[in-house]
Amino acid sequence: MHMADALLSPAVGGTMWAATAATTVYCSAKVRHSLDEHKVPLMGVLAAFIFAAQMINFTIPGTGSSGHLGGGLILAILLGPYAAFLAIASVLTVQCLFFADGGLLALGCNIFHMGTIPCFLAYPLIYKRIVGDQPSRARLLTGSLLGAVIGLQLGAFGVVMETTLSGISELPFSSFVMMMQPIHLAIGIVEGLVTAGIISFIWQARPEIMEKAAADQPIGALPIGKILIGLATATVFIGGILSWYASQHPDGLEWATARITGNKELKSSSEIHQSLQGVQQQTAVLPDYGFKEKKEGDSGRLGTSVAGLVGGFTVLLLALAIGLLLKRRGSVGHDHSHDHSQPHHH
Amino acid sequence: MSHHIVEVKDLKFHYPDRTPALSGVSFKIRHGESVAIVGANGAGKSTLLLHLNGYLSPVEGQVRIGDYQLTPETVREVRRTVGMVFQDPDDQLFMSTVFDDVAFGPLNLGFTPEDVSARVEQALATVGVSHLRDRPPYRLSTGQKRRVAIASVLSMSPDILVMDEPSAGLDPRARSQLIELLRSFQHTKIIATHDLDMVVDLCERTIVMHDGQISADGPTMEIFSDETLLAASCLEKPLRMQGCPVCSCKG
Amino acid sequence: MSRKIDQAFYDIGHLDTLAAGDTPLHRLDPRAKLLTTVVFILTVVSFGKYEIGRLLPFFLYPAVLIGLGELPLTFLLKKVLLVSPFVIFIGIFNPWLDREVMLQLGPLAISGGWISFISLLLRFTLTIGAALLLIATTGFAAICMALEKLGAPQVFTVQLLLLYRYIFVLIGESIRMMRAHSLRSFSAKGRITYRVFLQMLGNLLLRTIDRAQRIHMAMLSRAFTGELKIVRQFRFGYKEICFLVGFSALFILLRCTDVTALLGHLVLEISR
Numbered sequence: 049m050h051m052a053d054a055l056l057s058p059a060v061g062g063t064m065w066a067a068t069a070a071t072t073v074y075c076s077a078k079v080r081h082s083l084d085e086h087k088v089p090l091m092g093v094l095a096a097f098i099f100a101a102q103m104i105n106f107t108i109p110g111t112g113s114s115g116h117l118g119g120g121l122i123l124a125i126l127l128g129p130y131a132a133f134l135a136i137a138s139v140l141t142v143q144c145l146f147f148a149d150g151g152l153l154a155l156g157c158n159i160f161h162m163g164t165i166p167c168f169l170a171y172p173l174i175y176k177r178i179v180g181d182q183p184s185r186a187r188l189l190t191g192s193l194l195g196a197v198i199g200l201q202l203g204a205f206g207v208v209m210e211t212t213l214s215g216i217s218e219l220p221f222s223s224f225v226m227m228m229q230p231i232h233l234a235i236g237i238v239e240g241l242v243t244a245g246i247i248s249f250i251w252q253a254r255p256e257i258m259e260k261a262a263a264d265q266p267i268g269a270l271p272i273g274k275i276l277i278g279l280a281t282a283t284v285f286i287g288g289i290l291s292w293y294a295s296q297h298p299d300g301l302e303w304a305t306a307r308i309t310g311n312k313e314l315k316s317s318s319e320i321h322q323s324l325q326g327v328q329q330q331t332a333v334l335p336d337y338g339f340k341e342k343k344e345g346d347s348g349r350l351g352t353s354v355a356g357l358v359g360g361f362t363v364l365l366l367a368l369a370i371g372l373l374l375k376r377r378g379s380v381g382h383d384h385s386h387d388h389s390q391p392h393h394h
Numbered sequence: 395m396s397h398h399i400v401e402v403k404d405l406k407f408h409y410p411d412r413t414p415a416l417s418g419v420s421f422k423i424r425h426g427e428s429v430a431i432v433g434a435n436g437a438g439k440s441t442l443l444l445h446l447n448g449y450l451s452p453v454e455g456q457v458r459i460g461d462y463q464l465t466p467e468t469v470r471e472v473r474r475t476v477g478m479v480f481q482d483p484d485d486q487l488f489m490s491t492v493f494d495d496v497a498f499g500p501l502n503l504g505f506t507p508e509d510v511s512a513r514v515e516q517a518l519a520t521v522g523v524s525h526l527r528d529r530p531p532y533r534l535s536t537g538q539k540r541r542v543a544i545a546s547v548l549s550m551s552p553d554i555l556v557m558d559e560p561s562a563g564l565d566p567r568a569r570s571q572l573i574e575l576l577r578s579f580q581h582t583k584i585i586a587t588h589d590l591d592m593v594v595d596l597c598e599r600t601i602v603m604h605d606g607q608i609s610a611d612g613p614t615m616e617i618f619s620d621e622t623l624l625a626a627s628c629l630e631k632p633l634r635m636q637g638c639p640v641c642s643c644k645g
Numbered sequence: 646m647s648r649k650i651d652q653a654f655y656d657i658g659h660l661d662t663l664a665a666g667d668t669p670l671h672r673l674d675p676r677a678k679l680l681t682t683v684v685f686i687l688t689v690v691s692f693g694k695y696e697i698g699r700l701l702p703f704f705l706y707p708a709v710l711i712g713l714g715e716l717p718l719t720f721l722l723k724k725v726l727l728v729s730p731f732v733i734f735i736g737i738f739n740p741w742l743d744r745e746v747m748l749q750l751g752p753l754a755i756s757g758g759w760i761s762f763i764s765l766l767l768r769f770t771l772t773i774g775a776a777l778l779l780i781a782t783t784g785f786a787a788i789c790m791a792l793e794k795l796g797a798p799q800v801f802t803v804q805l806l807l808l809y810r811y812i813f814v815l816i817g818e819s820i821r822m823m824r825a826h827s828l829r830s831f832s833a834k835g836r837i838t839y840r841v842f843l844q845m846l847g848n849l850l851l852r853t854i855d856r857a858q859r860i861h862m863a864m865l866s867r868a869f870t871g872e873l874k875i876v877r878q879f880r881f882g883y884k885e886i887c888f889l890v891g892f893s894a895l896f897i898l899l900r901c902t903d904v905t906a907l908l909g910h911l912v913l914e915i916s917r
């Protein structure tokens with residue numbers, strides 16, 4: 049359930065990005081000042097572990113469907129919230145760039161759902177509270193289950209909020225919620241069970257690892273995390289309200305432009321609009337053309353007039369041609385031997 | 395400056411769960427010597443090596459490297475002098491390119507970027523991998539990785555090279571190239587290995603370990619001819635000496 | 646055996662290889678490419694939901710990059726297609742929910758829902774494509790370094806680099822583990838059960854934690870004191886400025902004026 053750029057408006061996407069960037073800076077500072085330099089390689093390889101683990105599917109007993117690990121909670125347990133956040137953020141960044149999971153703008157949202165929420169909400173407020181400093185098998189299971197389920201529910205809810213506030217998708221809030229939450233309940237249960245299973249395994253095989261992890265994050269050392277949660281939640285809330293407000297008006301950029309220039313639409317587009325109507329009336333090549341206006345003020349944004357379609361095709365052809373031309377020129381010019389020293393090493 | 399470059403006195407070490415690892419190890423190594431440390435698995439070779447650059451601290455006993463008694467304060471200086479190459483090159487090459495890995499050490503020591511570049515180029519040339527400079531580690535063969543790992547240590551200009559199983563996993567060609575390379579080094583060399591034939595080619599002196607103690611310390615050929623000693627330490631003769639009419643006649 | 650993990654290994658490796666290409670585009674400072682991509686994505690995403698025509702000129706950017714960078718179109722298209730299901734799934738509700746007719750093409754009445762759906766798909770292709778092209782022309786390590794030079798915290802960029810370095814190692818270990826499992830599993834299709842999964846991952850996790858310790862040891866042996874330093878010299882010169890400013894200006898221009906309609910007008914005029 050990755051958020052996608054295509055479903056985001058700049059306002060919502062930008063707000064989430066700001067919150068995530070701030071969290072990243074904060075966590076980086078925390079990790080740096082913790083003087084725990086053995087964490088540096090540990091963060092790196094554990095992130096790689098989660099990355100690889102996410103690609104191993106297993107069959108869920110009883111259902112026959114396949115599941116896989118998310119990993120946020122496990123990382124939080126082993127690394128502590130700050131380092132775990134950075135680890136998860138790094139995994140999502142790699143997935144975004146290499147697997148096109150969502151997109152660059154949506155990365156801010158995705159890191160929020162799968163990083164901030166597990167590390168700063170599910171882990172400290174649920175898992176740690178239940179498990180405390182003396183884990184027992186039952187507490188591990190309960191803590192993991194509840195932490196995973198609630199974390200994923202919040203994440204899914206976040207996706208719904210962001211999509212609805214962005215206004216690109218037509219899905220009404222209620223239907224989307226009804227769809228997302230139950231699915232993620234199931235996913236959360238699986239995640240919780242797997243988390244508990246792996247953590248118990250580690251605990252039994254090498255208890256000193258868990259002891260060290262628990263000692264690194266004593267339950268009393270997390271009040272600052274709460275402040276962070278508060279800040280992040282406030283940012284999201286305010287950002288959400290602002291973007292909802294912005295999306296009530298013609299979309300953000302034009303709203304700003306309208307405010308600045310004082311026109312509802314940019315002058316140029318309304319001139320083109322007029323001339324286009326003139327063209328249509330004159331040419332009348334294909335009768336029964338026209339475009340129905342959806343609502344007031346949308347006519348300027350509707351690039352789907354005839355000329356628009358024709359222009360669209362032309363543009364695409366042009367783009368393709370340019371691309372091919374460049375490619376061919378490039379491969380012709382490649383016959384000479386090229387200099388192996390890359391500029392950025394000296 | 396003392397005569398010996400490495401001096402270990404009565405070193406004792408056990409793990410936090412009380413498993414004994416080293417029960418009183420003592421030896422001295424001179425400048426430029428090539429010493430092999432051999433023994434069965436679990437004899438304590440790797441544990442001993444880890445004391446030589448301060449990663450592990452002795453429970454009892456002392457380690458002196460060059461002019462420095464090894465203490466938490468002198469550890470940083472010692473690590474300039476002792477270049478350690480570990481068993482698994484994937485653990486040692488943790489940067490994105492060969493260049494970055496070889497530059498890691500000198501950068502940490504505080505050299506300027508120009509100095510660092512110069513050192514890197516020289517180290518790469520010494521081990522013969524200059525052409526791999528911009529390669530990411532996952533695109534290297536095992537032999538190449540080992541050489542880059544050595545280069546990553548050479549760039550710090552250590553006086554002492556400590557190596558743990560350098561020839562493991564290498565194909566015959568890579569292995570002989572490695573031996574040639576190591577032979578050309580002037581550094582003091584301390585090599586823990588199972589590859590006894592390499593020891594014959596490379597090290598004039600051998601220390602045999604067994605159960606956390608030194609059971610023999612002397613010229614390599616003498617030790618490898620002593621079958622009783624070898625058997626007691628769970629070792630065998632180097633392959634080239636087995637079935638050799640001359641060596642089999644002795645003891 | 647084409648499992649998700651084998652495919653992933655191939656994909657990342659392939660994109661990495663593409664990024665090592667030697668074209669003028671590849672040689673540009675990564676910061677220029679990163680910033681241009683950001684401007685691109687922001688402008689594309691800022692369009693209203695019923696825009697189609699005005700989005701089309703934006704395909705010029707990927708076309709130019711693919712051309713200049715000599716990148717394989719089919720490979721990239723396949724990757725984009727592979728991740729489209731979620732967006733399609735969400736977007737397909739649009740035509741269903743938004744039935745008010747917006748455009749008449751002769752006898753064909755096209756509802757707003759279909760228009761916004763197509764717009765969604767276009768947006769998707771453009772934004773996802775831009776991210777992929779960034780990686781294929783720049784390479785992950787260079788992007789991390791660009792991020793650092795642009796102000797990202799060093800701890801995070803180092804984390805990205807270490808992750809990238811060890812992804813291949815961990816994926817390799819996972820593949821070997823899964824292979825060993827499938828060689829010994831005699832159940833139907835050799836699928837991994839939940840219990841086995843826990844064991845596999847548990848063991849892998851322990852080995853990973855041990856590896857982290859060994860890496861730490863290796864770092865300390867080379868005088869590591871807590872901060873990973875990297876030497877990189879970048880040059881942000883004339884070419885980079887042209888690239889960044891040129892494309893950004895183009896995107897903003899396309900955002901503010903309806904070039905498509907203009908062009909269409911021109912074509913229609915000429916065809917008369």
